[in-house]
Structure formats: structure tokens, C-alpha cells
Amino acid sequence: MAPEGDDIAILIGVSQYQDPSLPNVPAVLNSLHTMRRLLTDPDLCGWAESQVHVLEDPVGSSELALRLHRLAEKTTGTLLVYFVGHGVLTKTGALCLATSDTQLRYPDLTGLEYDKVRSALLGSPAQVKLVILDCCYSGRAINGLAGSDQSHFAAAAEISGVYTLTAADQVAHVPSPEAQKIACTSFTGALNDVVRSGIPNAPALLSLSDIYPKLKHVLRVRNLPEPNQRATDTATFYPFSRNVAYAGGTGFRLIPREREDLFVKILAAQPHHNLTIPNIERLDDWPGVYLLHQAAGTRIPEIVYVGKGDRSIPHRLKRHLQKIDGRCNIDSGDFTFSYLKLDDDLSYVAPEHLVLRQLHGRGAAAWNNNGFGNQDPGRMRDRTRLRSHHFDALYPIDLSWKLRTEGSALDLTAYELAVQLQQKLPYNFRFEHRGGAFNDETLVSVPEGPLSADQAFRLLSAAMGDKWQISALMGYVLMYREQAITYPSAIRYYVSGQAMGAIPDVYEEDIVDYGP
Incomplete structure (x- = not known):
């Protein structure tokens, strides 16, 4: 409205x-x-x-x-x-x-x-x-x-x-x-x-x-x-x-208005903690509502995301930290979180919406409904053209992200490498695997030493051949049996071991730095 x-x-x-x-x-x-x-x-x-x-x-x-x-x-x-x-x-x-x-x-x-x-x-x-x-x-x-x-x-x-x-x-x-x-x-x-x-x-x-x-x-x-x-x-x-017939409410309220206001005030008064694994692991495995705050340099921290953990606050915070760490143009060191444990069954109520309603119009919680909390959007959304202030456009995936910093050489099947990428990357990697998509005899020789996501995609695409294409979009990566297919939000394509850069088509023609 x-x-x-x-x-x-x-x-x-x-x-x-x-x-x-x-x-x-x-x-x-x-x-x-x-x-x-x-x-x-x-x-x-x-x-x-x-x-x-x-x-x-x-x-x-x-x-x-x-x-x-x-x-x-x-x-x-x-x-x-x-x-x-x-x-x-x-x-x-x-x-x-x-x-x-x-x-x-x-x-x-x-x-x-x-x-x-x-x-x-x-x-x-x-x-x-x-x-x-x-x-x-x-x-x-x-x-x-x-x-x-x-x-x-x-x-x-x-x-x-x-x-x-x-x-x-x-x-x-x-x-x-x-x-x-x-x-x-x-x-x-x-x-x-x-x-x-x-x-x-x-x-x-x-x-x-x-x-x-x-x-x-x-x-x-x-x-x-x-x-x-x-x-x-x-x-x-x-x-x-x-609602022009609204008269202040005469029906039964599950959560009285004064309790809503008290909840928001108590949450706002909670202390901030640096968004780090040790701080997250100190939390009890408990449901509740949390706030992510961002501050770079001398800037006053601002709320960028309001979320809830139906069963576990730390589980959600770990996922958010991993997502932030796997992005360009952003530093998890600039983030803090605050939280409030709740005893209510959060699968039936949405307390985060109470906070969002009070923040509406103040420019806060910019990441809510803007791509940050999204999971894999599905094949039908791959061709969506993002606006320039979408989370993925501002903070695209980091293809230089290290899968390992050191290690011995090893041989994997193409499928094993794809599964390892899917499990270890801090962003989604979706690939076609039905109908005999993978040849079990196709081996990938992974050299010893450090290995980045970019290097892994080059190795995998070389093994899969020219009938396959790996498409790195701003928010996630795809691998399908397709050739010369373009996506509006693509930043890099991999075919037969070769990487080709791409300029995403975003609204307002904003250009962002996609890293190495």
C-alpha cells in the first residue's frame, strides 16, 4: 500500500x-x-x-x-x-x-x-x-x-x-x-x-x-x-x-499491540556481536529473531536484514556468514548481529514482520525481499534480469574463492568434482545429473596446491566437453548440456576449459566490480 x-x-x-x-x-x-x-x-x-x-x-x-x-x-x-x-x-x-x-x-x-x-x-x-x-x-x-x-x-x-x-x-x-x-x-x-x-x-x-x-x-x-x-x-x-472501517481493533489480538512495541524495543536494545564463527558458536541452539548490521569504516551500523530462526538462530547466521564470505565487494568484518531468543513456536508466527513494519520507509533492512535470503530460485528464474540494487548485483559471487589453500594432486570423476563443488562452495552450484548426464569414466586431474572456484570450473568444463556450458551468474552457477546460451545476469562462461567474461544486463546500467 x-x-x-x-x-x-x-x-x-x-x-x-x-x-x-x-x-x-x-x-x-x-x-x-x-x-x-x-x-x-x-x-x-x-x-x-x-x-x-x-x-x-x-x-x-x-x-x-x-x-x-x-x-x-x-x-x-x-x-x-x-x-x-x-x-x-x-x-x-x-x-x-x-x-x-x-x-x-x-x-x-x-x-x-x-x-x-x-x-x-x-x-x-x-x-x-x-x-x-x-x-x-x-x-x-x-x-x-x-x-x-x-x-x-x-x-x-x-x-x-x-x-x-x-x-x-x-x-x-x-x-x-x-x-x-x-x-x-x-x-x-x-x-x-x-x-x-x-x-x-x-x-x-x-x-x-x-x-x-x-x-x-x-x-x-x-x-x-x-x-x-x-x-x-x-x-x-x-x-x-x-481499511477505512478500522476502528483501532475490537477483535481478539493474539499479540497485543503493546507487546509488539515492547518486543521491538527489547530487540533494538540487544548488544551487537561481530559476525564470526566463534561468536555464532557461543549461541544456544534456540529459535528467535536476529538483526544483521553493516558498518564500513566510520559509518554508523545500519540494519540490513531482519530474520528469524524457527529452530536455530546460529544455523541461520552461519549460512548468512558463508554467503557473505563468498561474495565480492563486501567484507564480513563489517558486520555485527544482535538477537533475541523466543519461546514461541516460530513456525506459526512471523515476529520478524513486526520489526520490518516498524522499519518500513526508513531505508533500513535493505536486504529483505532483495535476494539475500533467497535459496536456489529454480531454472525458470535463471533468465531474470536483476535490478542494479539487488543483493546479487551489488555483491556478485567470488569466483576466486578458495576451495582449498593447499593439497595433494588427485584424480576425481567429473561427477565427484561437481558434487564436491556443490558441497563446498558458499553459493549454489546447480548441474544436470539425470539421464546419464555424466560419464563415469571421465576423470579430472586436480593438481596439487591451492584451488579456486574459477580453476575448478575450468577443469570441470574441460572434462565435460564442448556440449556442456558452465554459466556463472551473479548469484549462483549452472552447468547444463547447452551451447552458446546467454543469461542476463551472467558474469563468466566456461566451455571446454576456457573462461569467457560477460557483462551482466542490470537495470539502471550500473556497473559493479566482479573481481578477478
């Missing part, structure tokens, strides 16, 4: 159609501008006018898809996509969003296939992605009612932070032609009514998942099609609007 920085809302409304088989829908433009007013209302959603892009009666699905992709690629914070108009189905039952020149007989050739919208979401570095579809058959975007793909949006579970809200699984509803002169489509009208009326006994800030039960009830009472929803990661908690 009231997003800042690189946040973009794309509102698309199509009310007029060239194909007589697709009737014009005047209510669409009313809905389009109602949504714009709702988003930019400073007392509700709080978006700036400059952040909201309104696309009215677009012609040409290719041009619309290109515009959508370009805006999505620029979005690094919150991306909201809203569509209102005709939703039509292809012969295979896939959803298409109709543009003004869409032909009902050839929707896949003349309309915007929803899969292209999904592709834009996949390619966007936005941390939170919200999709609201007000059209017929919009539920297919999350239910996968057709084709061999059991869910068009199921694969989007690998997209970080997605929430989608749809108007109808089958036919959506619009008012009578006469009423459409001043009315919205039924779904958007109900959504607007719920947000503007607020929800009694609900939180002060409403997420779309908070709004959904009330919206579903209103539509059911009005005898209208019921909506649908799906969420991945923490997008379900994204604060969409202020």
Missing part, C-alpha cells in the same frame, strides 16, 4: 471491438477509471499517478504484449496488472484477453494469450506481483481448466510473490446496456465498493486476501458469479489498501 520506488500498475481496459461477434462494453471504461481512482486515492491504495499506466482500448495484441513486457521488466518493487474486457477461449480452451481488433474466430492469433501475460510476470524482477482479471473465463488463469497443462498459473508458483484475483470461472457479468453508461462491470464495481466501505474488525491495512472473503460474499448476495484467487509466497500479505 502506498508503494514507493520502482512500482508500476498497468491497467488495461477494452470497451470497443471491431468484430461484431464481440459486443462493445461501455461499462469497461467506467471500471478502468474507477480502478485508477481507487489506486491513486491517497486515503486508500496511495499509488502515485505516475506509477499507474492506463491503456484504454488498445489495438494489436503484439503491441500490447510488448508494452506489458517492457513495463514489467522495469518494475522491481510491486507490479500490478489489471484487465477488464472480453475474455475468450482458443480451440484448446486457453484464455485470451481480447484487444479492440481481436477476432472471435481466431483469438489465439489476434488476442493477447494469457500465457504472454504470465511470461511478463516470469521475466519481471518485481518482488510482489498482483494480477486482477475482470473478464469471462478469467478463472482459467489459475484453475487450468483446459489442455494438458493442469494449471496455466501453477508454474508461476516459482515466481516470487504472486497473487491473482479473477472475476469468474465461466461467464462474467455486466449490467444492462442502459445501465452501463454510468455503471462499472459487476466484479470491479463490487471490488470498489468493498475497498471504499472497508471491512469492520479486519486489520488496518487490507491485503487482497483480506478483501477476498468479503468480495465473494457481496457477489454471492448480489447473485453474481463468484471470484477466485491464488497466491504464492508472501504476496497474500501485501497491503493493498487502508
Whole structure:
């Protein structure tokens, strides 16, 4: 709610159609501008006018898809996509969003296939992605009612932070032609009514998942099609609007407000400890919340990350220290940590969010939701273009990192070397190993003495041959049977024992030092 920085809302409304088989829908433009007013209302959603892009009666699905992709690629914070108009189905039952020149007989050739919208979401570095579809058959975007793909949006579970809200699984509803002169489509009208009326006994800030039960009830009472929803990661908690019906809270609070404030104050008063293995190993193996502080030179320490250990604070801190040590442009000696042990079952509560909420807008906790805590993002995210202030872009992996400082010469199979790299590197190394990928007879002769990650990748790529490529990205390393494949965040490629440098494609064209 009231997003800042690189946040973009794309509102698309199509009310007029060239194909007589697709009737014009005047209510669409009313809905389009109602949504714009709702988003930019400073007392509700709080978006700036400059952040909201309104696309009215677009012609040409290719041009619309290109515009959508370009805006999505620029979005690094919150991306909201809203569509209102005709939703039509292809012969295979896939959803298409109709543009003004869409032909009902050839929707896949003349309309915007929803899969292209999904592709834009996949390619966007936005941390939170919200999709609201007000059209017929919009539920297919999350239910996968057709084709061999059991869910068009199921694969989007690998997209970080997605929430989608749809108007109808089958036919959506619009008012009578006469009423459409001043009315919205039924779904958007109900959504607007719920947000503007607020929800009694609900939180002060409403997420779309908070709004959904009330919206579903209103539509059911009005005898209208019921909506649908799906969420991945923490997008379900994204604060969409202020709750105008909030009266300070009259319902039961699991954690009273005064206890929240006391918790944050006590945590802030805890002493700082240098982020070192000896200090971490002195900690009890106990759950709790911790803060990472960074200070370089004479700079006052600032909180860069708020985390929790459901079972063990030291386990999490060790992983963070290892990650920092394996990066360029950063020194673990500049970091301290503070912590607070908790007796609560942290698998059911999120106390770190209480701290983040109080820090919001102060420029602190810059690493939260910015790549620091992420694990392997999966194959579908390898081609993601990162923004320049993403953790991996600021602090790319160190390919000069020493796997060993000394040692005797030894012979390993290529698979054994790959596994050792995967186990010992302070960053992820993902490689293809199914279907007889490795030849058990392929040996790698590791010379005696020190061995860096770069040297190991050269040795491994030489053994694997020219049909394999090792791609060192800013945050992790891949090895697949592929040739001359480029990745936006690559810093180095290895093929047949040769290393080739690469310049990553990051937002704002910031250049960072990638080390030796």
C-alpha cells in the first residue's frame, strides 16, 4: 500500500471491438477509471499517478504484449496488472484477453494469450506481483481448466510473490446496456465498493486476501458469479489498501499491540556481536529473531536484514556468514548481529514482520525481499534480469574463492568434482545429473596446491566437453548440456576449459566490480 520506488500498475481496459461477434462494453471504461481512482486515492491504495499506466482500448495484441513486457521488466518493487474486457477461449480452451481488433474466430492469433501475460510476470524482477482479471473465463488463469497443462498459473508458483484475483470461472457479468453508461462491470464495481466501505474488525491495512472473503460474499448476495484467487509466497500479505472501517481493533489480538512495541524495543536494545564463527558458536541452539548490521569504516551500523530462526538462530547466521564470505565487494568484518531468543513456536508466527513494519520507509533492512535470503530460485528464474540494487548485483559471487589453500594432486570423476563443488562452495552450484548426464569414466586431474572456484570450473568444463556450458551468474552457477546460451545476469562462461567474461544486463546500467 502506498508503494514507493520502482512500482508500476498497468491497467488495461477494452470497451470497443471491431468484430461484431464481440459486443462493445461501455461499462469497461467506467471500471478502468474507477480502478485508477481507487489506486491513486491517497486515503486508500496511495499509488502515485505516475506509477499507474492506463491503456484504454488498445489495438494489436503484439503491441500490447510488448508494452506489458517492457513495463514489467522495469518494475522491481510491486507490479500490478489489471484487465477488464472480453475474455475468450482458443480451440484448446486457453484464455485470451481480447484487444479492440481481436477476432472471435481466431483469438489465439489476434488476442493477447494469457500465457504472454504470465511470461511478463516470469521475466519481471518485481518482488510482489498482483494480477486482477475482470473478464469471462478469467478463472482459467489459475484453475487450468483446459489442455494438458493442469494449471496455466501453477508454474508461476516459482515466481516470487504472486497473487491473482479473477472475476469468474465461466461467464462474467455486466449490467444492462442502459445501465452501463454510468455503471462499472459487476466484479470491479463490487471490488470498489468493498475497498471504499472497508471491512469492520479486519486489520488496518487490507491485503487482497483480506478483501477476498468479503468480495465473494457481496457477489454471492448480489447473485453474481463468484471470484477466485491464488497466491504464492508472501504476496497474500501485501497491503493493498487502508481499511477505512478500522476502528483501532475490537477483535481478539493474539499479540497485543503493546507487546509488539515492547518486543521491538527489547530487540533494538540487544548488544551487537561481530559476525564470526566463534561468536555464532557461543549461541544456544534456540529459535528467535536476529538483526544483521553493516558498518564500513566510520559509518554508523545500519540494519540490513531482519530474520528469524524457527529452530536455530546460529544455523541461520552461519549460512548468512558463508554467503557473505563468498561474495565480492563486501567484507564480513563489517558486520555485527544482535538477537533475541523466543519461546514461541516460530513456525506459526512471523515476529520478524513486526520489526520490518516498524522499519518500513526508513531505508533500513535493505536486504529483505532483495535476494539475500533467497535459496536456489529454480531454472525458470535463471533468465531474470536483476535490478542494479539487488543483493546479487551489488555483491556478485567470488569466483576466486578458495576451495582449498593447499593439497595433494588427485584424480576425481567429473561427477565427484561437481558434487564436491556443490558441497563446498558458499553459493549454489546447480548441474544436470539425470539421464546419464555424466560419464563415469571421465576423470579430472586436480593438481596439487591451492584451488579456486574459477580453476575448478575450468577443469570441470574441460572434462565435460564442448556440449556442456558452465554459466556463472551473479548469484549462483549452472552447468547444463547447452551451447552458446546467454543469461542476463551472467558474469563468466566456461566451455571446454576456457573462461569467457560477460557483462551482466542490470537495470539502471550500473556497473559493479566482479573481481578477478
